[in-house]
Amino acid sequence: MTVLMWCLVESFVDVKINGWLELTSEQQEQCIAKLRIRDLVRQRDEEPQSTAVDASVLEGRLNRIERSRSRSWSTPVLPPYNPDDPEAIEKDSRVEREAYEELVADNGRPCYPIELGFDVFKNPGQYKEILEYWTSYESGAGVETERWVFFSQLERWKRFRQFQQENRRYFVFHHNRFPEFQQQVRERRRRHGLDGDVQMLEEQGKQSKLDEWMEYQDYELRVYDRLEKKFKETQEKLAPCRKALAEAGISAFEGVQELAFAEEWSLTLELSKERSRADKKVELAEGRLRLAEKRLEATGSDNLGESVERATWVRWFLKEVETAQVRLSEKRRLADDARRECEPYKSWWWDKRIAWDKQEREDPEGEPMSKLEVQSVEFKDRMEKLKELRKKSFDADTARFQAEEEVKFAEEGYDAAQLDNIGETVERAALIKMAQEEVRSAQTQIEEAKEPLEKIRLRGAVIGLLGEIPRKRGKFKLQKVLLEWIEQQRQEMAGSRTDIERDGGRGHSKEASSRVLRKHPIVKASRLKKPPRADSRK
Numbered sequence: 001m002t003v004l005m006w007c008l009v010e011s012f013v014d015v016k017i018n019g020w021l022e023l024t025s026e027q028q029e030q031c032i033a034k035l036r037i038r039d040l041v042r043q044r045d046e047e048p049q050s051t052a053v054d055a056s057v058l059e060g061r062l063n064r065i066e067r068s069r070s071r072s073w074s075t076p077v078l079p080p081y082n083p084d085d086p087e088a089i090e091k092d093s094r095v096e097r098e099a100y101e102e103l104v105a106d107n108g109r110p111c112y113p114i115e116l117g118f119d120v121f122k123n124p125g126q127y128k129e130i131l132e133y134w135t136s137y138e139s140g141a142g143v144e145t146e147r148w149v150f151f152s153q154l155e156r157w158k159r160f161r162q163f164q165q166e167n168r169r170y171f172v173f174h175h176n177r178f179p180e181f182q183q184q185v186r187e188r189r190r191r192h193g194l195d196g197d198v199q200m201l202e203e204q205g206k207q208s209k210l211d212e213w214m215e216y217q218d219y220e221l222r223v224y225d226r227l228e229k230k231f232k233e234t235q236e237k238l239a240p241c242r243k244a245l246a247e248a249g250i251s252a253f254e255g256v257q258e259l260a261f262a263e264e265w266s267l268t269l270e271l272s273k274e275r276s277r278a279d280k281k282v283e284l285a286e287g288r289l290r291l292a293e294k295r296l297e298a299t300g301s302d303n304l305g306e307s308v309e310r311a312t313w314v315r316w317f318l319k320e321v322e323t324a325q326v327r328l329s330e331k332r333r334l335a336d337d338a339r340r341e342c343e344p345y346k347s348w349w350w351d352k353r354i355a356w357d358k359q360e361r362e363d364p365e366g367e368p369m370s371k372l373e374v375q376s377v378e379f380k381d382r383m384e385k386l387k388e389l390r391k392k393s394f395d396a397d398t399a400r401f402q403a404e405e406e407v408k409f410a411e412e413g414y415d416a417a418q419l420d421n422i423g424e425t426v427e428r429a430a431l432i433k434m435a436q437e438e439v440r441s442a443q444t445q446i447e448e449a450k451e452p453l454e455k456i457r458l459r460g461a462v463i464g465l466l467g468e469i470p471r472k473r474g475k476f477k478l479q480k481v482l483l484e485w486i487e488q489q490r491q492e493m494a495g496s497r498t499d500i501e502r503d504g505g506r507g508h509s510k511e512a513s514s515r516v517l518r519k520h521p522i523v524k525a526s527r528l529k530k531p532p533r534a535d536s537r538k
Helices: 025-033 037-046 055-062 086-105 114-121 125-134 149-174 178-191 209-247 261-298 310-362 369-373 377-419 428-494 510-514
Strands: 002-006 012-018 050-054 307-309 425-427
Touching: 086 114, 086 149, 114 125, 125 149, 125 428, 149 178, 149 209, 178 209, 209 428, 261 310, 261 377, 261 428, 307 310, 307 428, 310 369, 310 377, 310 425, 425 428
Parallel strands: 012 050
Antiparallel strands: 002 012, 307 425
16 A cells, blocks of 8 residues: 655655555554654655555654644545445435535536435446446546546536636627627537527526527537547547658558557557667767767867877876866755755744644634734745745755766766777877767767667557547547437427426426435535535626
């Protein structure tokens, strides 16, 4: 099990805890509560990004300070979601009932009768396809569980409401071209072979519910057209990429029309390793070129005469090493000074967050101390100073790293000079000629090393497109399922003699919604982990 924590350095740290799922919920909570962010960050800088830790020794290792449980700055990955857990059922029931009532109140149409409760997922019957859509990733709600169907519908309906208002602002208030928008809607309906003439009004609130539903239908038709266009564009990109790959003398996956995710992943992983090896060859060739250019530069030194002694040649590179080492010592000193200067501010910020968290846990109903302090001039000044010192420390560390690389490079030049087979004395012209040849050779090696990269890029493009095709086809096919359901609802509404009442089109009353998911009684509810609901018309 991996626990991710949001750190004060604005990054994530992860710790693998062996045996996490075997711990009791209380033990898991204690482990999370005692994770010390600063120690984990320091450990991350010194060790691999992910470190295995036995759960039995975790507490002894991390009990140096009490960790905040505040969701504002820690995000633990929770144990696997259990749909049969009574608390999960209670929460899902409440979320769905509230979403259903809000959706119906705003003239939306729930995709299944609320009286069916969660049993509908076991025996979906006629609602199978539309439920598959609303429980899919493509619905776009980003819900916690597949049971949040009405919640997903409500989120989508709110986006439609926002689209309605933006359209009217554009076509009515800014350009006075609302008839043009209405004509676009009618043409789109004809293009998709849909019956019914829509009569939209500039004042959206005065539209009939049928016309409003048809405007929503147009909203989803736009999505379908966009998805279908992307699918066709992906197909069109494939042919030229395959042609370029074949011209490069590489198999272009002839006969393969698409790749399943597992196949694409396997090929991409293999290609990634190949790309890594090719990049390494280019990096080594570029290093050789840089060294060759440095040696060529050395042949023009004023300290060398027309005849160059071997000892003088080697001494020149030794001096480069010594100069680089002096520069490194200075950069290390500056980096240490910047780190020490920043440390008190980092400690202040850390202690401040601990104090805020403690006050919040001891007095959860009281006014948060942080709310007042963050507005003070002193706090803002300190935070600005912390930001400034963090940047200074980062820049100093970067300069130190660059100085370390320069030392390594200078040492490479020194080693190469010691290995030169030039005798005790060599003419400067011969030395220049040797260095020029090294430069040309290194340039050739770079060109040769880069050749496979273009082929790898082409193969990656073809593999990516072959993997994209089924995904994009699946997206617009799912959208088609939604459109078929919307058209079915439109036909039901059009068949009614009077305007549809605000009941979702299925005769459900508020009394029925209060019996929602009656097999799972709703007890005292906790606050939703979602932003408060807003009237989509405001």
